[in-house]
Amino acid sequence: MSAFQFTILLSQLLCFFADERIILGKHSREERGLDLIGKFSTPGVFYEHFVKPGVPLLWRAVLDEPKVKFPAYNYWTDGYFREKFGDEEYNVEVQKKENRDKKSVKMTLTQFLDEYKIKPIYLIDSLSEKMKEDLSLPSTFQCGGLEKSINDVVMWFSSGGTSSVLHKDPLNNFMCVLEGSKDFVFINKKYEKEVESVGWVEEGSYSTVDVDNVNRRKFSTLLSLPWVRGHANEGDCIFIPFGWYHQIRSNGRRNLAVNYWFTHRWWFNHPDCIKSSKFNLTEPLNKYPIASSNEILRFKMLRPYKDLEYILKDQFLEPDVDKEDREKLFDFINLDRDNVLTWEELYEFDIDEAVLKYHHVLALDYVRTVEDTGPETEEVMKGGEDQGVEIDEGVVLEEYPHGEDHFKRMHQQILKELKMVMKTMIQKTARSRMNCEKYYVCMLEFLPLILKLEDCVEVYESAL
Numbered sequence: 281m282s283a284f285q286f287t288i289l290l291s292q293l294l295c296f297f298a299d300e301r302i303i304l305g306k307h308s309r310e311e312r313g314l315d316l317i318g319k320f321s322t323p324g325v326f327y328e329h330f331v332k333p334g335v336p337l338l339w340r341a342v343l344d345e346p347k348v349k350f351p352a353y354n355y356w357t358d359g360y361f362r363e364k365f366g367d368e369e370y371n372v373e374v375q376k377k378e379n380r381d382k383k384s385v386k387m388t389l390t391q392f393l394d395e396y397k398i399k400p401i402y403l404i405d406s407l408s409e410k411m412k413e414d415l416s417l418p419s420t421f422q423c424g425g426l427e428k429s430i431n432d433v434v435m436w437f438s439s440g441g442t443s444s445v446l447h448k449d450p451l452n453n454f455m456c457v458l459e460g461s462k463d464f465v466f467i468n469k470k471y472e473k474e475v476e477s478v479g480w481v482e483e484g485s486y487s488t489v490d491v492d493n494v495n496r497r498k499f500s501t502l503l504s505l506p507w508v509r510g511h512a513n514e515g516d517c518i519f520i521p522f523g524w525y526h527q528i529r530s531n532g533r534r535n536l537a538v539n540y541w542f543t544h545r546w547w548f549n550h551p552d553c554i555k556s557s558k559f560n561l562t563e564p565l566n567k568y569p570i571a572s573s574n575e576i577l578r579f580k581m582l583r584p585y586k587d588l589e590y591i592l593k594d595q596f597l598e599p600d601v602d603k604e605d606r607e608k609l610f611d612f613i614n615l616d617r618d619n620v621l622t623w624e625e626l627y628e629f630d631i632d633e634a635v636l637k638y639h640h641v642l643a644l645d646y647v648r649t650v651e652d653t654g655p656e657t658e659e660v661m662k663g664g665e666d667q668g669v670e671i672d673e674g675v676v677l678e679e680y681p682h683g684e685d686h687f688k689r690m691h692q693q694i695l696k697e698l699k700m701v702m703k704t705m706i707q708k709t710a711r712s713r714m715n716c717e718k719y720y721v722c723m724l725e726f727l728p729l730i731l732k733l734e735d736c737v738e739v740y741e742s743a744l
Contacts, residue, residue: 302503304446304491304527305465311506314338314466314518319345320418320561323426326519327548331426331452334521336466336510342418343456343515349562352414353458353515356536358393366390370405370435376442377492380484396439397533403437407538409566411435415538416562418517421454423553425627427568429542429575440535446475446527447486450576453520455539457512460532464510469523474501491527543575546586547623574631577642582626591621601641609638 315330316338330337343353371384372392384404387395392403407415412433421427431451440460448469455462467475478499479488489499496503512518520526522544530537585591593614597606613629614621635642 302494302496304489304494305463305507305509305529307494307496307503308507310509312508314464314508314510316340318342320348320420323420323422323424323553324548324550326420327424327426327545330519331521331544332548334469334523336508336521336524337519338510338512339517339519341513341515342517343458345561347561348416348418349560350416350456352538353456355414356458358534361389362393365408365411366393368408368411370403373402373404374400376400376402376438378442378444380445380481380486392437396437400441401438402442403435405435407433407435412565415565417540417565417568419561419563421540421542422563423555424548424550425545425552426542426548428627429545429571430568431541431543431571431573431575433565433570434539434541436530436535436537436539438530438535440530440532442528442530442535443491444526444528445486446489446491446525447484448523448525449485449520449541450522451541452522452544453539453541454517455512455520455537456517457514458536458538459514460530460535460537461514462512462518462535462537463529463531464512464518464520465527466508466510466520467505467525468508469521469525471505471525472523474505475525477501487525543571543579545627546579546582547627549624549627572632574635577635578627578631581642590623591626593619596621597641605638605641609634609641612637 314336318340320339320342321330326337329335342348343350366389368389369386370389370392372387373382373384375382387401387403389403392401395401396403415433417427417430421430436455446465446467475487478501480486481488487502489495489502494503510518581597585595588595593607593610596610601609610621611617612634613625615625615629
């Protein structure tokens with residue numbers, strides 16, 4: 281073999297191996313950078329230009345603005361965490377590269393702080409009510425209905441070097457980086473068919489592509505798509521629209537961020553913002569209640585009508601739902617009885633009450649089961665996720681010895697326990713990043729059985 285032939289062969293081999301695998305986000309030049317602004321936008325502008333059309337946005341250095349009050353940005357050191365929240369328990373992933381087949385473990389914040397700089401662990405969990413006191417809601421989200429759409433607030437804490445899978449979320453995401461930096465790869469949701477053609481897992485809405493070692497041949501379609509790069513530094517915030525495919529990496533020796541999940545709204549109440557025309561740049565987050573997890577159901581139900589100004593009775597849920605059932609739900613929403621549903625009515629009706637009354641209709645869509653908000657359940661949840669979940673039948677029988685009211689008391693205890701279990705399961709599921717459509721449909725089908733237990737008491741009493 282001549283020197284020339286050897287050189288050609290060597291170059292072909294190098295090209296072959298170089299062409300086989302590559303890091304996602306370095307596979308080609310990005311289509312463009314993110315839209316970028318230097319201050320929190322007004323709610324109406326943000327909704328019309330970014331939320332409604334679904335366009336990612338980066339706010340540069342907004343937490344450094346002197347008038348922005350965001351206590352967590354200034355206070356959340358390791359020492360502060362130990363002193364204020366050290367005994368609180370959080371879910372911690374035991375690897376920095378996301379693997380959805382591996383389960384997280386429970387750690388107190390103190391335990392995590394002792395280990396996160398020397399072990400590949402990553403704290404990802406909803407914030408406690410006490411910790412939320414250090415967070416603020418920017419003016420961008422303070423009216424128009426956005427303030428009613430916040431589903432959860434989550435902390436992301438590591439020593440850097442983490443990487444997520446390529447995935448999409450059913451909720452909008454507003455994230456602020458408190459320390460370190462994050463790199464983002466975005467692919468427009470309009471490329472759904474191409475992204476999900478190979479290696480896509482429906483339950484969880486993520487790709488099996490190895491983001492650090494992409495098989496170029498297997499995922500050639502994915503790698504050929506236009507993509508957008510994002511880089512968020514300490515003090516930056518970013519908006520990720522629902523449905524956009526994205527992959528995130530964290531950098532720095534200490535990486536800390538919080539994100540606000542909020543349900544997408546198909547309509548923005550502009551008059552509401554005119555009434556509240558004077559905003560502080562930030563308000564304490566605890567001023568705004570966390571939205572019902574059922575808001576995702578409202579989002580799904582209203583999606584077919586997003587381009588209409590109003591909905592007529594003969595349009596509503598047609599043709600998927602039985603006429604009598606859809607008319608009952610329509611009348612429940614249509615408080616002024618004018619046979620026309622306005623967007624204001626569609627966002628004012630009590631979605632939790634609707635789930636209870638019309639579960640057989642709403643189960644046809646992506647749903648989250650109604651949460652019990654009774655004092656007993658709230659008390660259990662304050663004590664931790666796992667409290668009240670185990671049902672010890674022996675204890676129940678021992679606590680309620682046989683007697684005339686044995687079954688009635690037993691029923692009441694079982695009903696109470698079932699509600700505790702349901703809320704605990706819902707909260708655990710909401711904290712995960714999984715797509716849980718099948719779970720919620722199943723739970724909604726289970727709800728009538730729980731309600732039916734009330735009838736069992738009447739049957740028993742009539743037999744006495």
